[in-house]
């Protein structure tokens with residue numbers, strides 16, 4: 280797969296009012312907009328509001344349409360301001376994270392024998408933080424309702 284074929288990914292927070300919490304609005308994103316999604320976090324409060332953090336995957340145009348659809352159904356949508364950083368002192372450039380990064384934000388330079396980290400490409404999915412043996416990759420969620 281080359282760079283132009285990479286799927287667009289967007290992380291969003293959703294807040295559902297109680298009357299919408301039981302409706303299959305999120306499942307409809309696949310059927311109506313040809314998107315896949317990964318649930319990064321989910322919670323229902325005692326007042327029965329629902330909170331979801333989702334990663335949407337598909338075309339950029341359809342992600343935009345899906346967000347408009349969610350808003351039409353009284354769901355509050357806000358972007359996830361999530362950031363990934365690398366501790367340059369800890370990183371051993373072992374390359375393990377390059378195998379798991381879905382968007383090639385981590386790339387092994389075989390000549391220099393170092394792993395480069397392209398923060399512009401990173402979608403902050405957090406996968407690399409789980410495989411790094413020295414915990415050099417860190418995730419910070421900087422907004423969201425919970």
Ligand code: SF4
Pocket residue numbers: 365369370371372373374375376377394410411412413414415416
């Ligand atoms: S897995 Fe960790 S130590 Fe290895 S290259 Fe990636 S960030 Fe560096």
Ligand code: SF4
Pocket residue numbers: 363379380381382383384385400401402403404405406407408416
């Ligand atoms: S969080 Fe890590 S695995 Fe996910 S896109 Fe960014 S660099 Fe790649």
